[in-house]
Amino acid sequence: MELFRAYMRDREASFLLAPVKVTAKKRVPEAKLTSFSLPEMKEGTTTEVPRWVAEVLEEENLVERTEENVEGELYKALQREKLQGPTQLSPIRGDFYLKLKRYLMVLRRKEGQDQHYQKVLATATSLMTMRLVKMVTLAGYTSQPEPHQLLSPEELALFRQIKSMISLWRETVTGGE
Secondary structure, eight states, X not given: OHHHHHHHHHHHHHHXXXXXXXXXXXXXXXXXXXXXXXXXXXXXXXXXEEHHHHHHHHHTTSEEEOSOOHHHHHHHHHHHHHHXXXXXXXXXXXXXXXXXXXXXXXXXXXXXXXXXXHHHHHHHHHHHHHHHHHHHHXXXXXXXXXXXXXXXXHHHHHHHHHHHHHHHHHHHHHTOO
């Protein structure tokens, strides 16, 4: 379990260091840190900055991120999952859960526990539950190939753990080696 947490921390750290495009809503002053320098940005200027910098600037209402709509992607993913059979997974982007986590954090900070946040959280929980049920079912099959191309890296790590636990359980119950 601790190994999985460390893996997730590493993925999130890499995600926060990845560049994203931002557009200045107003003048952004130059900023120099030991690990990063941000040049002055005039209103309307678009540039790439690490995601963590974009989040800070966005929270201060200085920039707008020009990346896809996480909420829209969530609802599309849920609809795709509903259309699949009980053991069929739809593909999901590798950074989907990382973006979703950050988006939920922003909503929670901005809106607290309001209805919109609750609705997005319920939708995310529904999607995760649907995918978990399918992953457990697929992990229980002995001859089913690993659906690695359909899973996010987090899901793949979880799938492998589930498959391993099911295999151990089977061996224990049947007395097999």
